[in-house]
Amino acid sequence: MPRKTRARSSRDRELLRQMLRIRRFEERCVELYSGEKIRGFMHLYIGEEAVAAGVCHALTSEDAVVSTYREHGHALARGVPIRSVMAEMYGKAAGCSRGRGGSMHIFDAERRFYGGNAIVGGGLPVAVGLALADKLLSRGRVTACFFGEGAMAEGEFHECLNLASLWGLPVLFACENNLYAMGTALARSQAETDLALRAAAYDVAAWPVDGMDVRAVADAAERACESIRAGSGPHFLELRTYRFRAHSMYDPDRYRDKAEIEQWKLRDPLGQIRLPEDELAALEKEIAQELEDAVAFAEEAPIEPIEELTRFVYSEVRP
Numbered sequence: 623m624p625r626k627t628r629a630r631s632s633r634d635r636e637l638l639r640q641m642l643r644i645r646r647f648e649e650r651c652v653e654l655y656s657g658e659k660i661r662g663f664m665h666l667y668i669g670e671e672a673v674a675a676g677v678c679h680a681l682t683s684e685d686a687v688v689s690t691y692r693e694h695g696h697a698l699a700r701g702v703p704i705r706s707v708m709a710e711m712y713g714k715a716a717g718c719s720r721g722r723g724g725s726m727h728i729f730d731a732e733r734r735f736y737g738g739n740a741i742v743g744g745g746l747p748v749a750v751g752l753a754l755a756d757k758l759l760s761r762g763r764v765t766a767c768f769f770g771e772g773a774m775a776e777g778e779f780h781e782c783l784n785l786a787s788l789w790g791l792p793v794l795f796a797c798e799n800n801l802y803a804m805g806t807a808l809a810r811s812q813a814e815t816d817l818a819l820r821a822a823a824y825d826v827a828a829w830p831v832d833g834m835d836v837r838a839v840a841d842a843a844e845r846a847c848e849s850i851r852a853g854s855g856p857h858f859l860e861l862r863t864y865r866f867r868a869h870s871m872y873d874p875d876r877y878r879d880k881a882e883i884e885q886w887k888l889r890d891p892l893g894q895i896r897l898p899e900d901e902l903a904a905l906e907k908e909i910a911q912e913l914e915d916a917v918a919f920a921e922e923a924p925i926e927p928i929e930e931l932t933r934f935v936y937s938e939v940r941p
Contacts, residue, residue, distance in 0.1 A: 633679070637836045638895040639905055640675035644695040645892060646909050647704065650917065651694070651711060651725075655871055659921075660711045664725040667695035669866035670798060672891035674699040676839025677766055677796050677859075680847045686734040686752050686765040688745040690798075691726040692865075693738050696768055702730045708916040709923045716923035722934075742803075743773035746782040746795075753791040753856075764850050766794040766843075771817055771860075772803025783824040783858075790855040794846050795821065797858065798833065800865045805877040821858035833863030834889045864889075 648668050654660045667674065670692075678699035681687065689696040697707050702718055710717025711725055719729045719738070727738040736752065739745045749767035756763040773779050774797065786793045797817055801808050814820050821828040827849065831842040839861060846857040864886040868875035897905070 633840070634837070634895045635897065635901075635905075637672075637675050637679060637840060638892070638897065639909075640679070640699050641671035641836060641892055642905060643704070643909050643912070644671045644674060644698050646906075646913055647694060647698060647707075647916075650913055652871075654711070654917070660725070661713065662724050662726075663691070664711075664871045665692040665869065666865070666867040666871070667692055669886065669890070670800060670833065670863045671695055672836035672839050672894070673768075673796070673798050673833050673861045673863055676836045677768070677794070677843045677861075679840045680843035681764065681766055684734070684761070684763050685847075686736060686749075686756075686763065688736050688749040688752070688765065688767045689728070689738055690742075690745060690769055690773075691738070691740050692770070692798075693728050693768070694725070697728040697730070697735055697738075700730075700735045701733050702728065702735055704912055704916045705919045706730070708920040712920040712923065713925070714920055714923035715926040716919070720934075721926055743769060743776035743778045745769060746773065746776075746778050749793055749795075750782045750786055750791060753786065753793045754789065757789070757791055762792075762851060764792050764794055764847050766796055768796045768798060770803060771797055771799040771801070771808055771812070772806070773797075774817060774820065775803070775811060780824075783821060783826060783856075786856040787824045787826050790853070792850045793856040794843070794850060795826070795856060795858040796843075797821075797860050798863055799860055800863050802865075802869070802878065804869050805873070807877070816860075818858060818860040821860070826856050826858050827854065828858035828860070830860040830862055833861035834886075834891050835894055836891055837894070866890075 648666050655664055674695035687700050706718040710719050713721040715721050719727050726740045729737050749765045753765040808815050818828040818830045832838045842859055
């Protein structure tokens with residue numbers, strides 16, 4: 623097999639592995655939520671796995687990731703340990719946010735994963751700040767900022783795109799356009815539904831991508847990151863995707879036609895890459911074992927002691 627073909631095959635297997643890990647993690651979380659092991663709000667990423675897997679594949683360990691409240695997939699693709707994420711879902715002290723953040727506030731500074739943010743568009747100013755620091759210090763890093771198309775109706779989106787373009791900041795704006803901001807269809811809230819065209823108005827390199835095709839996402843993200851590292855300033859990807867589940871576990875999902883959902887499921891990103899049956903079975907087994915270990919870890923992990931609940935409310939004085 624030619625070297626280029628082997629490299630492509632290796633990349634495809636890794637992309638599929640990441641998508642499968644995210645899907646199986648999310649499916650297990652649904653079971654745990656139904657069993658009241660996980661509480662609070664939970665927003666599932668099922669159907670959108672190609673976006674997280676493809677974009678994160680183009681990043682280095684020195685790059686930063688800023689996410690949304692639908693961030694389990696981003697965290698796992700970024701390399702946040704699955705044990706740490708599951709313990710956080712359980713609200714345990716062994717979680718990546720010490721059990722204080724839960725589903726919507728996954729955070730791991732060591733891996734430069736800066737949230738998890740419950741505020742729509744709230745990660746955009748954080749991403750611009752991180753990128754500004756990197757540029758001022760000539761670090762050669764990229765900050766990837768994930769957000770939904772609903773965030774483009776927020777003032778901070780326009781402020782951040784403008785400043786990032788004006789200052790030539792190394793930001794990859796990754797817009798996950800799943801067509802519904804909570805329960806509102808894109809066409810009912812946005813006069814211009816070509817989101818890449820809207821972003822281009824800020825003199826930012828922008829183009830749409832098939833967000834259900836992980837290869838297309840990875841190619842687009844690699845191209846964008848290469849250009850950003852070369853000093854061309856921010857880039858915007860409109861990743862056209864679809865969530866198969868409701869907005870959150872509390873959402874009855876009455877605003878979408880069931881036939882529409884089923885039509886999108888025919889384009890399931892997990893079906894875009896084919897492996898021999900024995901390889902796929904081995905991969906599924908590996909992920910199942912990893913997931914069982916994560917659940918067992920979360921079950922056994924301690925809850926934060928009551929006497930420490932006020933810790934971190936204020937910064938601690940260091941000698």
